[in-house]
Amino acid sequence: MTELSQPQPTKPPRSQWLDVWEQFRQHKGAMMGATLFILIVATVYLGPYLWDIDPTKTAIRERNQGPSWAHPFGTDQLGRDLLARMMAGGATSVSVGITAMLLSLFLGSFVGVLAGFFRKLDGPLMRLTDLFLALPLLPLLLVMMLLFREPLNAAFGLERGIFILIVSAIGITSWMPTARIVRGDVLALKEREFVLAARSIGTTNTRLITRHILPNVLSPIMVSATLGIATAIITESALSFLGLGFPPDFPTWGRLLQDGTDYLQQFPERVIWPGLAISLTVLSVNYLGDGLRDALDPRIRGR
Amino acid sequence: ERGKDGNVSIIYWQAPSILNPFLSGGTKDVESSSLIIEPLARYDENGGMVPFLATEIPTVANGGVSEDLTTITWKIAPGIKWSDGSAFTAHDVKFTADYCMHPEGGCAQLTKFEGVTSVEVIDDLTVKVTFDKPTPFPYGPFVGGESPIIQKAQFENCMGAKAPECTEQNFGPIGTGPFVVTEFKPNDVITMKANENYRDPNKPAFATLTFKGGGDATAAGRAVMETGEFDYAWNLQLAPEVIQQMQAGGKGTPIAGFGPLVERIMLNQTNPSPDLPEGERSTAKHPHPFLKDPAVYKAMSMAIDRPLLVEIGYGQAGQVTCNWVPAPAAVNSDTFKCDTQDIEGAKKLLDDAGIVDTDGDGIREKDGVPLKVVYQTSTNAVRQDFQALIKEWWAEIGIESELRNINASVFFGGDPGSPDTFQKFYADVEMYANTFNGTDPQSYLANLLCDKAPKPESQWQGENISRWCSEEYDALHAELTKTADAAERAAIARKLNDMAIEGGAMIPLVHRGRLSAHSNTLGGVVLNVWDSELWNAADWYRKTGS
Amino acid sequence: MLTFTIRRLVLAIPTLLFISLVIFLLLELAPGDPMAQVPLTVPPEVKEKMREALGLGQPMHIRFWKWIVQFFWIEPQVLIDHMFGTTFSAGDLRVISWQTRSPVMDIVVQRIPQTLWVVGTAYVVAIIIALPIGIYSAYRQYSWFDQLGTFVSMVGFSVPPFFSGVLVIVIFSVQLGWFPSIYDTTLVVNSWDSFVQQLKQMVMPVMVLALQITAQLSRFMRASMLDNLNQDYVRTARAKGLSEYVVVMVHVLRNSMIPVVTVIALGIPSIFGGAIITEQVFKVNGIGQLLIGALQANDLPMVQTLTFIFAVLIVLFNLIADVLYGILDPRIRYD
């Protein structure tokens, strides 16, 4: 029967990641999101080299100006250049947003998977989640600031210390929904037969989680990621508003938006820029996430 | 004619939580309750005293105050009725004093009764207050919005530890004022109606009153001046442009008045360095390495462009000041000039004092210590703008500052466990505003007495925030407490003010006014910064034809 | 599952006690002082006296124990008295707020209506809008509807209510004058007119809140629908000749509900908890505003009580979500 079953033309197997990348590249939304995202990141990090106005330099005679060549985005109530402030603020907001989102995603998925997967851990971990959900945010943040600000400042310097503090504050207070969502999905997934099959071939729990469970709960995680980045950026601004965030001479998008809100009627552009920047970042991350999710899901891939 | 003008609505962006001012020192509570309960006398918009429930203001001249300055006798106007119809008598006045002075009551207005040894009812309409020592200014008790009279019959069972249990009383005190409470929703809204037993049968002009609380100053201003939903908005601490924009809405007018409120930078006389062991930071043990140097603090003050600060931060609600006590007018010293920025002069001052930049990093050093300051304040848009500007100016003269802003409820809360309170002052300089009640600055001036410095032993309590200390000052203040003559008192007060400023306890920045707004249809509003803003609500009326 | 539910309910008691202890300790540890809002003109000695009057002088464990007794023993009695006219609680000290010196529960009860009206409506509106959007976006993935939905929900989500709230106020109250900018909590709905007025004052806060919730919910709905639309059983359902509507809305939807149920269940406590910023912006003065006000004033009994009620709701709704999981997906086992 050999002549009948000549094997189909073989191609050398490529790695799965290459494959995912291929797929990702063909995803229009993903590429758009990625481009936009890279553009935003490049602008906020590299922009200051090209546009070298000091974002904290005041110029009282030039306050409250509209867009002009000297100040393409206009100036604020102290005559600080808004473009420079947007870029400086972006650098902080984007890094806080992404790091905090990653942290909260990590914590959330970690707790969620553990709770969903190990029945013994489910109770304690979910009660822990309940606890964190119930804790009042403001006192929690205040306590964190109280306990850790000085040691962190001493260990990492002022800016880095505060960055770490803020990122962990946001991360630690926002992982709970992710954890619960992931857990819910894992609970259902755990009963699927392929998990049983994987166990029968001696897959350790760690591998079972990383290779079988996690890829299958990716989509809620991706959604949490996109929403998380917006939450993180906005929470950061709320923190600054409460005086718990970066020092006051540190612009961030959230803070710019907040400061601009009072001038909404006179100088609408002052809120439009930061608002737009936050939305675009979130949107780009969302499309990135969508693309990644599609690329990672073999059922959708190829369509 | 009473009640003809329908409803008047007031918005305070801080919501009143209780209508008993003795249980809460909050301005919102004091002012909202001032519509209901009244003192014997009030301050008017100029800081003068006007009798309300009394027939006249007792003085030494008219015999109301004893020659030795230890007693004061009030005569109550006859025919005054509580809103429940019963008569207002001297017993109520005495009861009020007993209520507040009860050791377990935690009365917020206790200072008003400082030095009072007894309050006696002479007859139904006469009451005599005795002090433990000659008191040149005996108008603490029963004068001003913070010290109104409550009804004995109503509060009899609410003394001391029982005070908080009397919710009904605290939420609806019976008073002699123009309005009575119909419903009180704590931290939200109060509805009131005209007091039928109010002493002037033609007042108030409004039949009902709505007192809404909560939100923020912007929204309150908008509701009065732009949408016209409310008639009166309190304390609009907003950027001048924003006020202007709102005024353009055409529905209301901002009004400003000036009390003794001063926005200032306090200079820490002690070393706040985090390297010091806990318990020694910011204490008299370690003097500040450079802030005590006159050249330094004078230069810092000279580098500040105060008119600009006023312009961007307060507009019509601010004035340049170089004084700690800028009001009343009599005590406002004119020793200092500070309305022009002088960067060059500041630099020269420092250079001359030998405080120069030795290592080329742009920051001057004094005795090897670089002039780097931590500059903290509470979170507030205007203050952050000030911080940004001042930081820049100081940078120009070679002083670097690290900015920090702290949540107001932590900053002003006296929690000894927190490193961020203004009392603890774990920073080199800090900015906030302070003021005093009434027109007499004596106790305010006492804030800088050496023994009032916050320290660990006193749980960091104390008003001498800068830990400034001068024997000379203490002595002069002691003299003030013994002087009765008004002009002399004012002179001493000015001298004390000058000593403090010259000595570098603080850098005054802006004399802040109170900016409120009323709708264009509301008549009779007289902004009063010495007493409750709503002091003359009985006279308010609806303008017709607008 | 009954045993599961009962066990969880029983277990909830120590959990909640523990949570209340943690909250208490947290609040104790947090910097802040109930005297923060007392003006600086009140001298420290007086403040110290006031603090003592609030019971702050007592040691921590005694205050905690007092709160426990007041909340778990006296407040229920008050409730019973209120309902049946009995007098069990006469003379007992209830949980008293430091700010208002009045029983905390009374204020909470006072606040619940407006919070439920506004936040609750927003939630319901959001669910009604979000689920169909999510479902349809997934069903027609990458169609223009989906793209538009994505765009709007992302922008909606990334614009914080402190901005969008002010924006709608400026547009609809200041410029157009359609709706009041300040919510009237004293309004009693007893006629058509007052109902219309109530609707008018609700529109803006509900809009702002619903936008956020919709954005979040519809995203999760979409993602989880996408996961299920390609399953084999969907093919079977189609082979039965079921209409697309039934295929999607019955077969796929039920399988996709777990993450959505989680998100919804997590959100319901927050209806009672209020929406802090939105309530602030529109002056709704519901529970959220109460909480933030209490926090700013360091009114610990109030914060403790509110947070604890919130904790109870969270624990309860998470339990409900867990029970729902079991009902939604019979494969999930709890034992």
Place this chain on the structure above:
Amino acid sequence: MLDQPIAQIKKLRVEFQTKDGPVVGVEDVSFEVRPGETVCIVGESGSGKSVSSLSLMRLVEFGGGEIAGGQLLFDRRNGGELDLAKANQDLMRDIRGNEIGMIFQEPMTALNPVFTVGRQLTEGLRVHRGLSQSAAEKRALELLREVRIPEPERRLKQYPHELSGGMRQRVVIAMAMACRPRLLIADEPTTALDVTIQAEILALMDRLKRETGTAVMFITHDMAVVAQMADRVVVMFRGNKVEEGTVEEIFENPRHEYTKALLAAVPKLGEMRGKVAPEPMKLMGVADQKIEPILGTDKPLLRVKGLTTRFPVKGGFFRRTIANVHAVEDVSFTLNKGQTLSLVGESGCGKSSAGRSILRLVEPMAGEINLDGVDVVKLDQSGLRKARLDMQMIFQDPFASLNPQMQLLEQVAEPMRNYGVASGSELVDRVASLFDRVQLPRSFMRRYPHEMSGGQRQRIAIARALALNPKLIVADEAVSALDVSVQAQVLNLMMELQADLGLSYLFISHDMAVVERVSHHVGVMYLGRIVELGPRARVFENPQHPYTQALMKAVPIADPRMRKSEKDLNFKPIPSPIHPIGYQPEPSRYDEVEPGHYVLTTDSGY
């Protein structure tokens, strides 16, 4: 009317878009089905049988396929002829389930996991027949009875995962037949069923065809079933139709090479008569194949004693346990090294549960499992993991047991990775050789499970189980989904491995011919118990238990001239394995009728 075909497929071509560009699922297929006729489609696994039938339902589109050419003419109930390839989906909805019913290949994933069986059964009825809830339920009950599911009332309220593979398959069948469609497409409908039930289902379909004139398009790889059922046969190979004709023609006079190979590979019951030990099959076209009996050893590898597994049945709003499914009840047997023990028996009798219990994939309630001196029941998690190096399982439902998100390469490599057996390029090489062994092209290594045909998936599962060279493989219906030619190769492979490496198999199957071919010992299960256990030859040649006898009688024969008629079959109602909570079953007692040949003497329920 009889001349007017119900469905005509003309030059059908179906393409799939994959990352390697379009893949042709069906290249060129034409055939027709007439009313009252059964057309059997046979062919190699992956030859496009399922895809053709899905195209007829216009369901390929939802799976990423595209009808690239050809016509699908369908004669509607009210006369008109319609090209389904061009019909819109609204119209299709009317036809699907109503005029064309379809039975899907993989029953687990074909059922919605979150709805009860009853719910899923009644849905179609209510849509197409407009029945009320209760009427539909009555009809559903009737349908379940027709497909001979025990305790249909209770099953209606159960969820798919609570049913055995065969039961699910029967639910799917019932669902497809619910509306009495004019054309019934059956994609391997009896693959998961034991012979008795298979016979009953076949009889049912036959009756349906006779009574209502339903046309049946029957996809299968089981030539015996073809012989039993078909009027005409279509043979497919690699997306093309290679031969078509009446059953007799095909069986007696096959023309195409592939058809011949197919027929040659069919195992026949009785072939092994007189042989002591199993031996590999003779394959066509393989020269110098050495056929030697595999003797194995007498040293026991796996000793099972008193194994009992029960599942709780939940009910009520709070889903409390109200009864237990006694899936495995007091089962004992011994499996020797290098030998094969087959478990046969009716669907739902607990074969899979027994297999899973041995690997402790479901926790047994009681019993002893001794694997080469290791007491499996007492092992902790890490010990169990180590023990699983020696025992592997091939799952009954290949699709469900593969991770939909992982490439096949990864899935097969996983066991080796887990135990660090190989890595890097060596790993890839070993995977590739495993692919060769199970006859899968290496290019499939980077595909995903949903891109494979049913049989291809099954081979992946086999490759995965072989990867570790375990001592024991529990093969749960390992070859049921394979077409006979591949089946023969896989069986030979398994036997070869047994001879070379001394593997032992616990072979779970319903195909008596295959069982006869591979086993040393056979256990016959009924209702959770082993009713007869003994050497293969003895059990096959001298069945003692009445159930075994019935089973033997029901085995279809791959010869169209020896069709069984319905009368030959004697259907007995199947008792329920569900008992209330406190129920204590009596222990099993056996009678040794011959040396090593045991027969249950206590009541088996049959």
